[in-house]
Amino acid sequence: MxxxxxxxxxxxxxxxxxxxxxxxxxxxxxxxxxxxxxxxxxxxxxxxxVWTQLQFGSSDPDMNLLVVNKGIGPARIESLRLYVDGKAQPDWKHVMDALGVKLTGYIQSTASDTVIAAGEKLVTLKINNAEDWKLLREQTARIRTRACYCSVLDDCRVFDNRVRKKADADVAVDRCERSEDEEFTE
CATH class of the missing domain: 1.20.5 (Single alpha-helices involved in coiled-coils or other helix-helix interfaces)
Structure with missing residues (x-):
């Protein structure tokens, strides 16, 4: 059952x-x-x-070319190139020769492989007299700059004023690329 x-x-x-x-x-x-x-x-x-933003320019009253860090953190310049008429130049002597400008005297500072503090201005080229400055200023439109720089957190950017659109002149990149054949050494 x-x-x-x-x-x-x-x-x-x-x-x-x-x-x-x-x-x-x-x-x-x-x-x-x-x-x-x-x-x-x-x-x-x-x-x-630690955001960084480099700007490259000139100061007429001070007769100099300079780099300014407009960011709030230091900027480490990893790669710097100066072009005259589209051709990379290795130093200021070659820049002046390419421009056809003969200066009687100037003072230069190294911007390549440099750290620029927040708010700091780095004078890269100081002209000694007004006549030389006038000659150089007439030719500065022919000079173009490409710089790759990074923050302390390795957030990198490329400033390149050879581009047509201003919005494309300063862009974020994964890392800085160097081309030893084109690097500006001063």
């Missing part, structure tokens, strides 16, 4: 240990997501605190 079927009057018992483990796993996953998001936000804040 078959055994009679059990008809229990107790409701089905839930597996509370399984439910507790599932809830704990969900809480752990949520905590991991919050932690990852917080780390991302902290990284973005750190990047903003």
């Amino acid at each position: 078959p055994a009679p079927e059990s008809t229990s009057t107790h409701p089905t018992r839930r597996n509370w240990d399984g439910i507790a483990a599932l809830i704990a796993a969900l809480i752990g996953l949520l905590a991991l997501c919050v932690s990852a998001y917080t780390a991302h936000i902290q990284r973005e804040q750190a990047r903003a605190q």
Whole structure:
């Protein structure tokens, strides 16, 4: 004779240990997501605190060519190239020869492989007299600059005023590329 079927009057018992483990796993996953998001936000804040932006220009009253760090963190120049009429020049003597400008005297500073602090102006070329400055200023439109520089967090940018669109003149890059044949050494 078959055994009679059990008809229990107790409701089905839930597996509370399984439910507790599932809830704990969900809480752990949520905590991991919050932690990852917080780390991302902290990284973005750190990047903003060391943001760099180099600008290349001239100062007529001071008769000089200069580099200014308009950012809020130091900028490390990894690669610098100066072009006259599209041809890379290795130093100021070659720049002046290519421009056809004979200066009676000038003072130069090295910008290549240099760190420029936030707000710092680095005079790269100081002309000694007004006549020489006038000769050089008439030719500066022929000079173009390409510089790759990085922040202390290795966020790198390339400034290249050879491009047609101003918006494309300063762009983020993964890393700086050097071309020893084209590098400006002063």
